[in-house]
Amino acid sequence: MSDSKVAIIGGGLAGLAAAKALKNYGIPFTLFEASKNLGGRVQSDRHDGFILDHGFQILLPAYPEAQAQLDLEALDLRGYLPGAIVFHHHRASLIADPFRKPSAILSTAFSSVGSFADKLKVLALRSGSKMMTYEGPSNVTALQGLRNAGFSDKMIDRFFRPFYGGIFLTADLNDVPYSFLQYLFRFFSESLASIPKNGMEAIPTQMAADLPADSLRLRTPVKAVDVDGTIHGLDGSKLQFDHVILAVQEPAAHRLLKSNFPTPIQARSSQTLYFSADIAPIDEPYLVINGNAEGSGHVNHVAVPSLVQPNYAPKGKHLIAVNAVGRDAHQMTAEKAIHEVIPWFGNEARAWKFLSAKPVYFALPRRFGSPELKSIDKVTLAGDFLETPSIQGALLSGRKAGEALALKLGGSSR
Numbered sequence: 001m002s003d004s005k006v007a008i009i010g011g012g013l014a015g016l017a018a019a020k021a022l023k024n025y026g027i028p029f030t031l032f033e034a035s036k037n038l039g040g041r042v043q044s045d046r047h048d049g050f051i052l053d054h055g056f057q058i059l060l061p062a063y064p065e066a067q068a069q070l071d072l073e074a075l076d077l078r079g080y081l082p083g084a085i086v087f088h089h090h091r092a093s094l095i096a097d098p099f100r101k102p103s104a105i106l107s108t109a110f111s112s113v114g115s116f117a118d119k120l121k122v123l124a125l126r127s128g129s130k131m132m133t134y135e136g137p138s139n140v141t142a143l144q145g146l147r148n149a150g151f152s153d154k155m156i157d158r159f160f161r162p163f164y165g166g167i168f169l170t171a172d173l174n175d176v177p178y179s180f181l182q183y184l185f186r187f188f189s190e191s192l193a194s195i196p197k198n199g200m201e202a203i204p205t206q207m208a209a210d211l212p213a214d215s216l217r218l219r220t221p222v223k224a225v226d227v228d229g230t231i232h233g234l235d236g237s238k239l240q241f242d243h244v245i246l247a248v249q250e251p252a253a254h255r256l257l258k259s260n261f262p263t264p265i266q267a268r269s270s271q272t273l274y275f276s277a278d279i280a281p282i283d284e285p286y287l288v289i290n291g292n293a294e295g296s297g298h299v300n301h302v303a304v305p306s307l308v309q310p311n312y313a314p315k316g317k318h319l320i321a322v323n324a325v326g327r328d329a330h331q332m333t334a335e336k337a338i339h340e341v342i343p344w345f346g347n348e349a350r351a352w353k354f355l356s357a358k359p360v361y362f363a364l365p366r367r368f369g370s371p372e373l374k375s376i377d378k379v380t381l382a383g384d385f386l387e388t389p390s391i392q393g394a395l396l397s398g399r400k401a402g403e404a405l406a407l408k409l410g411g412s413s414r
């Protein structure tokens with residue numbers, strides 16, 4: 001076993017995956033996390049019996065790293081139904097996966113969201129994305145790729161833009177590589193968009209439970225990192241490590257490493273407003289998406305997590321998540337959100353009670369993989385920006401960083 005001193009900075013999913021990998025190879029480490037909780041961007045709050053995730057997030061259990069690193073059964077996952085209810089002006093249409101929701105085949109085929117040919121092309125996209133791996137960002141943007149595949153503008157604007165907008169946190173499909181859309185399409189086809197019984201925070205909680213508690217230093221922000229392995233604390237202290245895994249968000253990596261790390265490209269933002277209601281605004285747990293083209297308000301999509309996991313709300317109540325994405329997401333107020341969804345759900349929406357706002361200014365990096373940024377001298381990098389902006393990307397980058405260092409230090413897998 002190595003007696004090297006190893007530090008991990010950042011206790012999000014990437015830092016936790018790196019820690020798990022080091023532990024599996026018998027390499028001791030110390031993990032420094034700035035905030036009072038582990039999990040980074042994957043956290044949940046408890047509020048009067050409701051579970052409020054920090055922004056609307058889902059886990060796709062088909063993610064290969066989720067299968068490799070998480071005990072999915074213990075998370076007690078349940079999924080949204082495969083598809084979406086699309087509102088175009090005041091009219092609702094259902095787009096569902098005919099393989100997994102055969103009862104919706106007719107409504108899907110004849111919905112006004114796209115042509116019948118569009119629906120057949122979705123099936124072609126599904127079979128084309130089977131077993132797909134991600135080899136980095138394609139030169140073809142998501143918009144070009146969908147057009148090349150023959151999808152109509154109507155189908156792109158009413159379905160792909162808001163559905164994937166909720167995942168990419170931008171409605172601009174020209175700002176996302178087609179390869180990432182196809183890659184995610186694979187996991188949406190293979191699994192349901194799921195949430196754990198006890199909130200998204202159950203994911204980092206489960207990962208941390210496997211780690212030695214005395215290796216974890218919470219509330220310990222690091223001020224700077226030198227590429228020779230020196231860590232500077234906020235109080236002016238210095239600690240020398242033989243190796244550092246830096247698993248912070250892209251802008252924080254730039255702040256800590258200064259000129260050794262490129263200036264990040266502007267990140268993506270989102271805001272989720274949580275409401276409670278006595279009656280759910282929909283009967284089945286589909287995502288509800290805004291099929292009106294860009295510029296038609298703030299709301300991108302609405303979800304009712306308590307229809308998926310009743311544990312998200314106290315008995316007799318429902319939790320409603322109203323989501324905005326992109327640069328203006330933070331301008332959505334509870335009043336504006338209700339005003340926008342009344343045409344969808346009727347005046348009953350006026351009775352919804354506002355619970356909490358979860359704005360996330362740095363939600364996703366705009367980088368879709370950076371193989372050139374893997375390590376600098378004694379510092380190995382980890383984080384979603386190195387792979388894909390997703391839970392899969394964060395888990396993969398952390399595991400790779402931990403394993404690469406463990407092998408360098410002569411550790412052996414247990």
Ligand SMILES: Cc1cc2nc3c(=O)[nH]c(=O)nc-3n(C[C@H](O)[C@H](O)[C@H](O)COP(=O)(O)OP(=O)(O)OC[C@H]3O[C@@H](n4cnc5c(N)ncnc54)[C@H](O)[C@@H]3O)c2cc1C
Pocket residue numbers: 009010011012013014015032033034035038039040041042054055056057058059060167220221222223247248249252256270360362363364382383384385388389390391392393394
């Ligand atoms: C609103 C929202 C919705 C999302 N939806 C989905 C989704 O549906 N599906 C999906 O797969 N992904 C989704 N994601 C993306 C996913 O959550 C992230 O890709 C992933 O959690 C990133 O993990 P990470 O470890 O790379 O970074 P982070 O989680 O950001 O972790 C970095 C950690 O470093 C710590 N840190 C920073 N600076 C310092 C310092 N100086 N000293 C010590 N510690 C420091 C931070 O406190 C943080 O804990 C979403 C993200 C958001 C915000």
